[in-house]
Amino acid sequence: MDKTDKELVEEFIDGSEIAFNKIVRKYQQKIYWHANRMLGNHDDADELTQEVLIVLYNKLVTFNFQSGLYTWIYKITSTRAINFIRKRNIKKFFSFESESDIPEKSSFDIAKSIEDREKLELITKMLQKLPVRQREVFILRNFEGLSYNEISEITGKSVGGLKASYFHALNKITELTNE
Amino acid sequence: MNNKKRILAYISELMDENEKLKFESELKTSDSLLVEYQEVKAGLSKINELNNIKTNEFYFNNLLPRMRSKLLLGRKRDKKFEFITGLSFTLISIFTLFIVLQFNLNVKLPDSNxxxxxxxxxxxxxxxxxxxxxxxxxxxxxxxxxxxxxxxxxxxxxxxxxxxxxxxxxxxxxxxxxxxxxxxxxxxxxxxxxxxxxxxx
Structure with missing residues (x-):
């Protein structure tokens, strides 16, 4: 029988590295895909995923189960993704390179087939057209299937504000699909 | 508010209870609204379908070992940083102590006797x-x-x-x-x- 998050965290705190590996295997895809959708490319998503896993390793001892482990992990991922985007924008602003000089294509193909790659490119293009906060809500609500309360816990925004952001995100996404 | 906006507000749960009930009853009676609603829903399903991507397993199999080596590297860097910080602090302390002692040895206070x-x-x-x-x-x-x-x-x-x-x-x-x-x-x-x-x- 699979162990619960609480059991795994307790085992990890007691010194079990295997327990940490299990936690990583359980959540690594969620972390990566959230990062990928937020950042729009594999290289940045990979960097962020590793960063989040290291934070998880260092901070898991402080986790007190007042919220779900997945909510906590999403919170770390989401916050760091937004910080990453901010830093990237600042870097771009001060860079002498034009936008086209910055490589958008990743060195590694995360999609298994050509069809999947095309799907990924399409969804990435759409998501990157959304403002960061709307993108975050859209991803968490639409792709991760989280409730507004859970998203509120992750983002620290009010449920009303999140609903409004999701409404605007939906409006833009439906416009983009009609183009 | 046009129909599309109303549909999106309904999906986003932006409507209050009265608006929601009114919209749902209208959905049952108005064919045009129902068609529009289904179109929006189909569009969103398409987007969700785009999200089903089979991933390269090699990446995820390799993620944990890479993270572990990065963690190890970070720890080594931290230890190096701690050593440099400690060394700098010690040197600064010694230098300060030297200056203070030098000052005390050179400056004779007025004789109070x-x-x-x-x-x-x-x-x-x-x-x-x-x-x-x-x-x-x-x-x-x-x-x-x-x-x-x-x-x-x-x-x-x-x-x-x-x-x-x-x-x-x-x-x-x-x-x-x-x-x-x-x-x-x-x-x-x-x-x-x-x-x-x-x-x-």
Missing amino acids: PSNVDFSEILKDVSDTDLIKTGEMYSYLYSDYQMDVKNYENLFDEISIEDYNQYLKFKTNYYTGSLEYSLSDEELTQVYQTIMDKKIL
């Missing part, structure tokens, strides 16, 4: 005339606190630089306490007697 004060040293370069002049000056300046600024300025117009230096010497010795506080009663009596003999005050 009255028996070591040589009164004759203080007055050795002062001639009788100078002492009288200085005494007069001192008396003039400090015996009367109400002295106005104009008189004070006039005094310095009238005296020579030598006189003024003498005055400063006397004044400094007096105010640093070297005359009053560091002398024994006998010495003070001697000073008083000297001054009285010279009819300074």
Whole structure:
């Protein structure tokens, strides 16, 4: 029988590295895909995923189960993704390179087939057209299937504000699909 | 609000309970609204379908070992940083201690032992005339606190630089306490007697 998050965290705190590996295997895809959708490319998503896993390793001892482990992990991922985007924008602003000089294509193909790659490119293009906060809500609500309360816990925004952001995100996404 | 906006508000749960009930009943009666609603829903399903991507398993199999090596590298870097910080702190502390000790060794504090004060040293370069002049000056300046600024300025117009230096010497010795506080009663009596003999005050 699979162990619960609480059991795994307790085992990890007691010194079990295997327990940490299990936690990583359980959540690594969620972390990566959230990062990928937020950042729009594999290289940045990979960097962020590793960063989040290291934070998880260092901070898991402080986790007190007042919220779900997945909510906590999403919170770390989401916050760091937004910080990453901010830093990237600042870097771009001060860079002498034009936008086209910055490589958008990743060195590694995360999609298994050509069809999947095309799907990924399409969804990435759409998501990157959304403002960061709307993108975050859209991803968490639409792709991760989280409730507004859970998203509120992750983002620290009010449920009303999140609903409004999701409404605007939906409006833009439906416009983009009609183009 | 057009139909599309209403549909999106419904999906986003932005509607209040009344609006929601009204919309749902309208959805049952209005074919055009139902068609539009289904179109929006189909569009969103398409987007969700785009999200189903089969991923390259190699990446996820390799993620944990890469994270572990990065963690190890980070720890080594942290240890290096701690060592450099510690070393810098130690060096700064040693340097500060050295400066403080150097300062303490070089600077001799005033001797507070009255028996070591040589009164004759203080007055050795002062001639009788100078002492009288200085005494007069001192008396003039400090015996009367109400002295106005104009008189004070006039005094310095009238005296020579030598006189003024003498005055400063006397004044400094007096105010640093070297005359009053560091002398024994006998010495003070001697000073008083000297001054009285010279009819300074």
